Amino acid sequence: MTIQDFDAAMARAAGRPRFLAGPEASFEAETMAPRLAANFAAIEAEIDAPAPGRLARLLMRLGVGEATVPLVTATPALRRSFVISVVVAVFFALSAATNNTAADGADRIVVFLTLAPIIPLAGVALAFGPRVDPTHEVALAAPIDGFRLFLIRAVTVVGASTVVLLIASMLVPAGGSHRVAWLLPALAAVSMTMALSTRFDPRMAAGVVAVAWVTLVTISVSATDTASTFGPTMQVLSMFVAAAGAVGFARQRRRLDMVSDR
Amino acid sequence: MTAVATEPAAPAVDDALLLQRVGAGDRDALGELYERHAGWLAIRLHRRCGDSELVDTALQDTFLAVWKQADRYQPTGEVGAWMWTIAIRRLIDQLRRRPPPSPVADLVPLVDVIVHEIPLALGHTELGAAFAALDPDLQAVMAATALDGLTNNEAADLLGIPSGTVKSRLSRARQILQEHLR
Numbered sequence: 312m313t314i315q316d317f318d319a320a321m322a323r324a325a326g327r328p329r330f331l332a333g334p335e336a337s338f339e340a341e342t343m344a345p346r347l348a349a350n351f352a353a354i355e356a357e358i359d360a361p362a363p364g365r366l367a368r369l370l371m372r373l374g375v376g377e378a379t380v381p382l383v384t385a386t387p388a389l390r391r392s393f394v395i396s397v398v399v400a401v402f403f404a405l406s407a408a409t410n411n412t413a414a415d416g417a418d419r420i421v422v423f424l425t426l427a428p429i430i431p432l433a434g435v436a437l438a439f440g441p442r443v444d445p446t447h448e449v450a451l452a453a454p455i456d457g458f459r460l461f462l463i464r465a466v467t468v469v470g471a472s473t474v475v476l477l478i479a480s481m482l483v484p485a486g487g488s489h490r491v492a493w494l495l496p497a498l499a500a501v502s503m504t505m506a507l508s509t510r511f512d513p514r515m516a517a518g519v520v521a522v523a524w525v526t527l528v529t530i531s532v533s534a535t536d537t538a539s540t541f542g543p544t545m546q547v548l549s550m551f552v553a554a555a556g557a558v559g560f561a562r563q564r565r566r567l568d569m570v571s572d573r
Numbered sequence: 574m575t576a577v578a579t580e581p582a583a584p585a586v587d588d589a590l591l592l593q594r595v596g597a598g599d600r601d602a603l604g605e606l607y608e609r610h611a612g613w614l615a616i617r618l619h620r621r622c623g624d625s626e627l628v629d630t631a632l633q634d635t636f637l638a639v640w641k642q643a644d645r646y647q648p649t650g651e652v653g654a655w656m657w658t659i660a661i662r663r664l665i666d667q668l669r670r671r672p673p674p675s676p677v678a679d680l681v682p683l684v685d686v687i688v689h690e691i692p693l694a695l696g697h698t699e700l701g702a703a704f705a706a707l708d709p710d711l712q713a714v715m716a717a718t719a720l721d722g723l724t725n726n727e728a729a730d731l732l733g734i735p736s737g738t739v740k741s742r743l744s745r746a747r748q749i750l751q752e753h754l755r
Contacts (some may be wrong), residue, residue, distance in 0.1 A: 314751045317700050321719040324694030326650055328657040331690045331720075332613035347611050350629055351604070354636045358600075 379463060382455075385446050386438050386464050393437060397430055397472055401479045420483060420490070421537045425528045427476050427493035428500045429521050434468030435504050436517030443514070457567030461505065469501055492541035495549035500524055502556030509563035588652035596643035603640055610653060611636070614660050620685035621721075621731060622664055627671070631664040638663070661721050665730050683713040683732065691716060703753035711746035714739055 324331055363371070367380045375383065404426040437443050439461045444450070450460055476497075480490040500520050507516030531540040588609070594602035611632060618628045638659050646655050687709065695701040704712065717728035718739070725743070729736035 313754055314747060317695075317704070317750060317754070318719065320695055320698075320700055324690075325657075325720055325722055326654050328617065328651070329610070329613050329653045331693055332616045333689050333693060343612065343615055346625075346629065347607075347615065350611065350615075350632050351607050351636075353629075354603075354607070354633050354640075355600075357633065357637055358640055 382460060382463050383467050385444075386467050393434070394471070397434070397475055400426065400430060401475055405479050405482060421528070421532055421540075423479070423483060424489070424493045424537070424541055425525060427480075428497035428524060430476060431469045431472040431497050432500050432504055432517045432521055434472050435465050435501055435508075436514045438464035438468045439508065439513050458561075458564035461508070461567055465501065465505060469497075473497070489538065489541055492546070495546050495553070496524070496541075499549040499552035499556065502553040502560065504556075506556040506559035506563065509560060509566040589646075589648050592639075592643050592646050592652055595640060596646075603636065606639065606652075607636055610656055613653075614656065617657070617690070618660060618664050620689065621661070621683060622668065627664065627667040631660060631667050634663040634666070635660040658722065661723065661731075662727070665723070665727050668730050668733075683716050684709070686716045686720070687712045690720060694720060699754065703750055706753060707746055707749060711742050711749070714742040715746050718743060 363380070364384065367384050370380050370383060371377065404423045439447075450457070473494075476493070477491070480493075483490045504513065504517045504520050507519065510516075511519075528540060531545075586605070588606070591602050591606050591609075595606060614635065615628060615632055618631055619625070622628055622631075635656065639656060646652065691704060691712070692701060695704055704715070707715070713732060714728060717723050717731050718725070721728075721731075723731065725736045725739045728739045732739065
């Protein structure tokens with residue numbers, strides 16, 4: 312006998328795996344019967360579970376945790392109606408900005424730049440809170456950190472709308488680097504909204520920030536012009552506001568887990 | 574399931590046909606396949622991992638894979654053998670994700686394989702005696718690679734040792750066996 316015989320014997324046995332479980336297997340299986348039944352129930356439940364949607368599968372492939380995916384996909388602002396309205400709003404702003412291709416075309420970009428930060432803002436307002444989120448009560452009752460949930464939702468919405476806006480920015484014919492001058496103000500506005508949302512309804516917070524933003528831009532543009540309004544001063548200021556908002560939000564995070572009828 | 578022992582068994586639907594029905598989305602066929610195979614699969618998985626939770630998950634994953642990939646079965650070998658290759662790899666997936674927490678759990682795997690399965694595979698032959706003379710560590714490596722058909726890396730995860738160790742133990746084991754069998 313050689314080592315080849317050994318390999319052959321092993322391969323033969325491996326081809327009859329059931330036999331290897333041994334004569335006592337049926338007895339052992341009987342003692343395991345309740346567990347086997349429970350396992351089959353779990354298998355059937357898994358088969359019957361709804362298949363994850365296209366978005367969920369994409370997220371999982373991107374490495375988002377299995378437990379986080381439903382939180383993201385349940386974001387109210389990700390509903391098709393909202394996404395469509397974002398796209399429509401962006402392209403209306405875009406057409407307003409590009410209609411005057413003549414001399415003052417560069418100036419018309421102000422419509423786009425003013426509207427752009429409001430879109431992620433609206434998304435955040437509709438991403439969290441008792442009025443808009445059908446899973447809000449569930450989330451409050453579940454051991455989910457409200458801070459984390461809000462962050463996940465906000466990142467989702469801001470990410471999605473930023474992609475749309477960036478594409479739109481690329482389509483603006485004039486304006487040069489001004490085309491993306493809305494990015495930092497948008498960040499600041501979202502950050503402020505999140506900070507205020509710890510105390511007020513997110514929709515109210517977003518409304519206040521949006522009104523403040525539009526007022527600020529209107530005053531500044533009528534006093535100076537578009538270029539200087541969206542110039543370095545605003546960018547630096549936006550960064551500070553964004554940082555302040557982030558700090559405020561992180562500090563007041565506990566309030567997000569509180570039940571209120573705001 | 575209760576079989577009436579006195580009556581001659583009705584011509585059983587063979588596993589391959591059952592698998593074909595599973596591929597067509599037949600839930601009853603999956604249930605029948607589970608009835609036939611889950612028991613021994615669980616027993617053999619248990620001999621390789623002391624953690625029942627991991628074994629249960631691996632078993633569930635196995636039948637979910639069978640449900641989804643029944644059409645990938647090549648009718649060359651036994652259906653059971655095909656299912657076992659899925660099951661052992663699902664178990665290794667589980668071990669990779671969360672290794673057994675206690676060192677005791679590390680000691681359990683494959684001892685049962687050596688005690689139960691290898692003697693069945695080799696019988697009371699010269700081979701069996703030669704294998705029994707090996708050091709248990711070497712036996713375990715042989716069981717994981719030769720019997721379960723695992724790669725060195727997979728065997729390393731199953732045994733909780735570095736894959737280099739698997740390789741060196743494997744060559745030592747084969748050398749000793751060769752000398753015994755000469």
